[in-house]
Amino acid sequence: MNHTGAEENISELKKKKKKKKMHQTYLDFLARVQLLNEIAVVGHRYLVGFHQRLDVLCQSSINKTSDVVERLLQSNESKRIISYVEAGCKTLHNTTLYMRSLHTCHLGLQDYLNKAKDIVVELECLVNEATSTIQTADEGELELSEEEIVPYDNDNDNDQEPEITYYATTMSILYSMVKQDYTMKMRIISSLTLKTTSEELESYTKLWQLQPFIDDDLLNQAVLLIKDKILINKHVTDN
Template sequence: MEDKEYRQNRESKEKIIQIFSDFMTRITIFEGLVDVGSKLLVAFQQALGFLGRPRIDKTSELAMRIIKAQETKRLKSYVEAGCVKTDDSIQNLNKLHTCHLGLQDHINKARCVVSELECLLNDAASAIQTANENWPLLQDEHINGNLDSYLATYEKEEKPSSDLSKPEDTDYAAMMAVVYGMVKQEYIMQERIVRSLNLKSSPGELESYCLMWSLRPFVDDDIMHEAWSLVP
C-alpha cells in the first residue's frame, strides 16, 4: 500500500514538474515577444516623430537670414516642403505601417502564449486537486487575476522544516498562478497600448508607452527569479 502511494506521489510530482517546465518555456517565449514588441514600439515612435517634425519657424529672423543668404532653388523647394525629403517621408510612412502591423502581430502571438499559460495553469491545478483534495479548485475569478483566495490555502499550509529545501507540488502550482497573473496584466497593458496607437498619438503619449513597455511594471523580478530557480 505504501509502495503504491509512494509511486502515485512520485508520478504526481513528475507530472507537475513537467507542466511547470512547459509553463516556464512559454514564459521564455513571451519575454522574447516583449523585447521584439519594445523595438517595434520605439521604431513606431521614431517614424511618427519624424513625420511630425515642426517646420522651420519663419518668424525667426535669424533662421530666415540664413536661408536667404544661401537661397537656391533646391533649398527653397526643401523649405517649402517643410524641410522633409519626399523619399524620407515615404520611407517613414512605410516604417510606421510596418511597425504597426508588427505590433498587432505581436499582440496576436502574445495572446496565444497567454492562452497556453492559462491551459497549463489549469492542468497544474487539476493535477494538484487530484492529489490533494484540500487544494482549492481553480475558478474563472482566479484566472481573471483574483488569485488571493486561490493562494490562501497554499500560504496557510505549514511545511515540515526538513522539507523547506524541497519544493512541493503546491509550490509549483502556486508559483504558476502568481506568474500567470503578472503576465496576464502585462499582456493587457500591451494590448491597450497597441490599440491606442494612431497618427495623432502625441510624442508625450508615445514616450510614456515606450517607458511602460520597457519597465514592465506588473512583473516582479524577484518572483520571476524564484520561479526560474524551481526549474529542474
C-alpha cells in the same frame, strides 16, 4: 509484502507520478514565460522604431521667426527652397520611406500581439492543468501500470503534496502578472495612431521596458524552484 505495505507503496508511487506530471507542467510554463519575454524585447524595438519614425514625420518646419533663419532663407531664396519649406521641410521620397517604415513597425507590433496572445492562452491552460493535477483523485488519471509498482521503502517516504501545491500557486501568481503585462501592452498597441504624441510614445516605451506588473524577484525564485539542470531554451526547442 503485506496488504498495508502494498497500499502505502501504491499511494507513494502515485504521489511521485503526480509530482513528475506537475514538474513537467511547471517546466512547460516557465519555458513559455521565457519565450514571452523574448518576443517582448523584439516588440520593444518595434515600438521604439515607431516612435522615432513618427517623430520625424511630425517634426515641425523651420522656425522663420528667427532672424538668422530668415536672413538665410532670403539670401538663398529659390523655388526649390520655397517648396521645401512650404512642404514642412520634407521630401515626398523621404516621407514615403518613413511611412513604409512606420507601417512595418506597426505590423511588427501586431505580430508580437498575436504571438503573445497565443502564449498567454497556453499559460492559462497550463495553470488549469496544474490545478487539475492537484485535484486528481488517486484512482483517476494517475493509475499505475504493473511495471511502476515496486516494493515500498518506508525510509524514502515523504509528503510531496506541499511541493506540488507550491508549484501550482507560483504558476497562478506568475500568470496573473503576465496577463496584466500583456493587457497593458495590448492597450499601448491599440492606442497607436499618427496622432499619438511623442510624449505619449516615450511613456509607452518606458512602461513596456519597465514591465511594472512583473515582479522580477518572484520570477527568479520561480526559476530556482527547478532543481534539475534543464535548459529551458532547449526544452522549448524539443517541444
